[in-house]
Amino acid sequence: MKKFLKILGVTLLSIILLLSVALGTFMYKVKYGFPVSYETEKPAIQFPANRPAILVFTKTTGFRHAESIDASIPLLKGLGKAHNYFVYETAEGGVFNSEQLKQFSLVIFDNSTGRVLDDDQQAALEKYVEEGGSLMGIHGAGDDSHRWDWYETNLLGAKFSHHPLNPQFQQSDVRLSENVDSLFSKNLVKQWSNTDEWYVFFNQPKDVTVLYSINGDKIIPNGNMLWMTDKNFGMGANHPVAWYRQVGKGKTFYTSMGHSAVVWQNPDYLKLIEQGIAWSIQKN
Template sequence: MKKFLKIAIWSVLGVVVVLCGLMAGFIYKIKNGFPVSYETEAPNINIPSDKTTVLLFSKATGFRHGESIEAGKKVFAGLAIKNNWFVYDTEEGGVFNPDQLAQFDAVIFNNSTGRVLNDEQQQHLEDYVTNGGSLIGIHGAGDNSHHWDWYTDNLMGATFSHHSLDPHLQETKVILEAGADSLLAAGLATEFTHTDEWYVFFDNPRKKGFNILYRIDGESISPSGNMLWMTDKDFGMGKDHPVAWHKQIGDGRTFYTSMGHDATAWQQSAFVKMLENAVGR
């Protein structure tokens, strides 16, 4: 009997250790991304000069929003046909070199998470934006797994804290900002109902000079991100909770939306139209 109890106890402890290890690995992946590998070979692309050109980058080394990424690829392929765009869809970082980046009108981080570019490639993207390019980030592109100060300061303007967990996905009204940029706001719904995983940032990007396009009433959702031993995430951004914003950076511009967690977002015409405007403005 004693032998059986010892075996049972050690078995339970073993399971606990394994589960703790898996949980630790999962949390590390979300915060940092792994494995880290960088593609450096420039791809062969015939980039037309007479179309709006879009680099759709979906590499994820952190949490992978697989369904949303694939849905986004299909939607942008459709927008390319509709608007006569050229869209280069890739998860390889070799395209982030000065010569090829300069041929794109917009670069989209399609739920791209984790460290996805090496130091040199990051610098090339920074230079691309400063010199007149456009960087667009969708949902996971704004989490805290990138560890890239320029990116955080110039795309989000705020540091990610957590997302809603209780409940996870929540429905609320998304409201167009009064006086929003006319090019970005053209044809957009002034208000629509949307369900998403709502991101909470430590600061409001308004404070860093970002222009808000869409917001929600932060008091209309439960923003708590508490789980297990994490008990300090029971806060939100308050009533003024931006969910899409933009800013002029040097001669270029950035645009970010925290919406887009799963594939259903891409069935939302207002969400798609917002991204279409962000590319075409």
Template sequence: MKALKIVLWSVLAIIVLAVGGMALFAYKVTHGFPVSYETEVPVISFPAGQPAVLLFSKTTGFRHGESIEAGKVAFSAMAKKNNWFLYSTEDGGVFNTAQLAKFDVVIFNNCTGRLLNDEQQEALEVYVKQGGNWLGIHGAGDNSHQWAWYAQNLVGAGFSHHPIEKHLQEAAVTLNPLPDSALIQGLPKTWPQTDEWYVFFDNPRTHGAHVIWSIDSEKINPSGNILFVKDKNFGMGKDHPVAWYRTVDKGLAFYTSIGHDASAWKQAPFISLLENEVKRAVKK
């Protein structure tokens, strides 16, 4: 009998520790992990006559490591092809008013967590408002950044969850008509993609976004329920945007929730859209 009690108490202790650990992890995802901010301004030589692209890949939350590295390779190839100057870094020191003004577009390559200090955040906000361009990929749109202006203006939709019961799922990605045809040049009307489909509380269309790609989330399992979380079983319905752009004062913000893993970077439509978006930014 005594041995049984010991076993039962041990099992209970393990359950409590597991639940506590998961609760702590969930809290950290939402409220941030310990962060250090890089404040030293880097030395950058901007070549004359070349559009400048900043590829930022810092993470302090979940790190999509394989996708981040694949993204670096893809953007490097695009830069070589299009004669762009690509500055790739995970150092937040570049987020200062003087240097940001020299970039045509800032790309958040699966960036998660709190990334910049208050002064650096303000520099990015001013940059976009004054006519700069921002492009966010997948993790750049989750709820880990602890920056209300960023979520409301750059992403343009409130992140809820991603599917758990079926983590990665195939869906038909459908092209939407746009007033800016250059962004969809060369893109197929529909194509299959397996990804981790982010679910947002609100449709970015309601905030003035122009949707480039969408899926029908009635044809996937959008449930993010796990253990005691039972309120994440909803999707976005037939109109589930997965790539869009919107104006932010004088600037533009592009975002796509595609890109959870490296396989996305092997998809020609995905690469073409990102290339089109950067081209649109450097010609603005």
């Protein structure tokens, strides 16, 4: 009997250790990205004349918000039809070259996570924005898996910390800030309700205009899990969830909302994305 219990104990301990290693490996890859390959071949794109072109980029090498991405594509294409935009969706990085980027009025990182572009492609996107292009990021595009200083500084202006885990999804009122660009304020509601996975950043975003915020004191921001026990903090009553800024001659716009397919069914959220596109492609 003692021998059996000893074998059982060793077996259970081995299983626990293996599960811990597997979970730790998975969490590391979520945070720092899975093995990466870079696509460098230029795609063949037929750009329609006299229509603004929008690049929707859905590549992920970190956590993939598959449901949100899948829900977003038909809606973004629907906005394209409604407003006469040409929407080109891809998960291939070969389009990030100077020749083709300059033909787009806007690039959207649609829940794109991890390191998704090589050095030359990153440089091409940086130049594109700084010389007058626009970049939009949705939800996962703002986590800390990208490892790209320019991107973190110019799209986010803040460093991602965590998101709540218990509960992961919470309802909150989303409030429109004062003194924002009239293209936004004249078309967006002043307050609406949304249920989402609220991203917590270490600091308030710098050098940006906050468009929407929530009262962070009214959500449970606890992101503690296993060995991560220092994530029980939030951003306070002023918790930004959408903001924009000028970058050189170009523009960036980011919203931390958009984790699930359900969010895309919220007409107020879709209006935010619609107005974000309109603001992004408007010439200065």
